[in-house]
Amino acid sequence: NAGVMQNPRHLVRRRGQEARLRCSPMKGHSHVYWYRQLPEEGLKFMVYLQKENIIDESGMPKERFSAEFPKEGPSILRIQQVVRGDSAAYFCASSPLKYVTEAFFGQGTRLTVV
Amino acid sequence: DQQVKQNSPSLSVQEGRISILNCDYTNSMFDYFLWYKKYPAEGPTFLISISSIKDKNEDGRFTVFLNKSAKHLSLHIVPSQPGDSAVYFCAATPNTGNQFYFGTGTSLTVIP
Numbered sequence: 640n641a642g643v644m645q646n647p648r649h650l651v652r653r654r655g656q657e658a659r660l661r662c663s664p665m666k667g668h669s670h671v672y673w674y675r676q677l678p679e680e681g682l683k684f685m686v687y688l689q690k691e692n693i694i695d696e697s698g699m700p701k702e703r704f705s706a707e708f709p710k711e712g713p714s715i716l717r718i719q720q721v722v723r724g725d726s727a728a729y730f731c732a733s734s735p736l737k738y739v740t741e742a743f744f745g746q747g748t749r750l751t752v753v
Numbered sequence: 754d755q756q757v758k759q760n761s762p763s764l765s766v767q768e769g770r771i772s773i774l775n776c777d778y779t780n781s782m783f784d785y786f787l788w789y790k791k792y793p794a795e796g797p798t799f800l801i802s803i804s805s806i807k808d809k810n811e812d813g814r815f816t817v818f819l820n821k822s823a824k825h826l827s828l829h830i831v832p833s834q835p836g837d838s839a840v841y842f843c844a845a846t847p848n849t850g851n852q853f854y855f856g857t858g859t860s861l862t863v864i865p
Contacts, residue, residue, distance in 0.1 A: 643796070672852065681757075681842060682797070684852035695851040730796050741787070742853070744796035 643733050643745035644713075651751045652721045660716040660748045664733030671714045672742060673706060676728045688714060721752045756780045757845050759856035767864050772830040774859050776843030779824065783845040787853065788817060788828045791840045800841075801828070833863045 644663040652658050664671050669690050674682040684698040688708035699706065703721075708714040718725055728749050732742035758777045766772045774788075784805035789797035803810040803817045803826070810817050816829045830837055840860045844853040 645796075674853075674855075679857075681759075681855035681857040682853075683855070687851045698852070732796075741799055741802065743799065744789075746794070746796045749794075 643731055643743050645729075645731050645745035645748050647748060648746060649749050649751070651753060653753055654722060655720050658718040658721050658725070658750055658752075660718075660729050660731075660750070661713045662716070662731030662733075662745060663713040664731075665735075665743055668733035668735050668743075670734045670736065671708050672732045672734070673714075673716050674730045674732065674744075676730065676747075678727070682730060685716070718750075721750075723752050726750055726752045755857070756783075757843055757854045757856040759841075759843055759859050761859050762857070763860040763862070765862045765864060766833045768835055769832045772828075772833045772837065772861055772863065774828040774830075774841050774843075774861065776826050776828075776856055777824055778826075778845050778854075780845070780847070780854070781824070782847040783854070784848050785846050785850075786817070786819060786826050787844045787846075788815075789842045789844060789855075790837075791842060791858070797842055830861075833861075835863045835865050837861060838863050 671688045673685040676682045686699050686706045687695040703719045705717045728747045730747045732744045734742045787802040788800040790800045791797045801812050801815045803819050819826045840858045842858045843856040
């Protein structure tokens with residue numbers, strides 16, 4: 640049973656470009672969470688999705704950030720017009736249950752904006 | 754507003770001794786707590802958890818203690834091994850929560 644798969648592992652974007660981060664949850668998991676870790680900080684919740692639905696996006700910046708989890712395919716975190724402050728490690732997690740008591744994390748995507 | 758705090762950024766322990774990592778929280782609605790371990794360039798790995806109805810949970814060398822009145826939990830690793838060297842994150846969630854609230858992590862170094 641493969642774990643949570645994120646790609647790419649590393650992504651470099653110039654200021655103003657778009658970044659697309661992908662997350663395939665573990666088999667049988669229909670709940671996906673995105674977290675961001677800024678340098679020297681803990682992980683901060685961004686968004687919680689189920690298939691085709693955004694359940695909680697209270698941690699998402701209001702502009703430039705969006706997330707989806709389509710019926711088929713991976714979950715996508717999209718950052719438009721990236722700025723230097725978006726440079727961070729972005730982690731995806733999945734769980735089989737509605738109320739999270741344990742989540743399995745992917746290896747993360749390290750985004751660098753130059 | 755940091756609702757989960759790990760006030761020790763780093764900890765060094767001799768191999769074979771006990772490692773104690775501490776975590777404090779402020780939100781009284783939290784009732785499920787977890788510890789994650791993280792190696793550089795990897796995602797967090799679940800280690801151990803505890804529900805608020807318990808005050809202790811043990812899994813092999815790892816024990817988590819919860820003191821609800823003090824809003825404090827700790828992770829004990831005994832005996833510590835060099836492979837335990839990693840960053841440890843404390844996390845908490847309310848019973849019907851959609852997210853974990855993470856601390857800032859404690860970097861543990863176990864010296865051979």
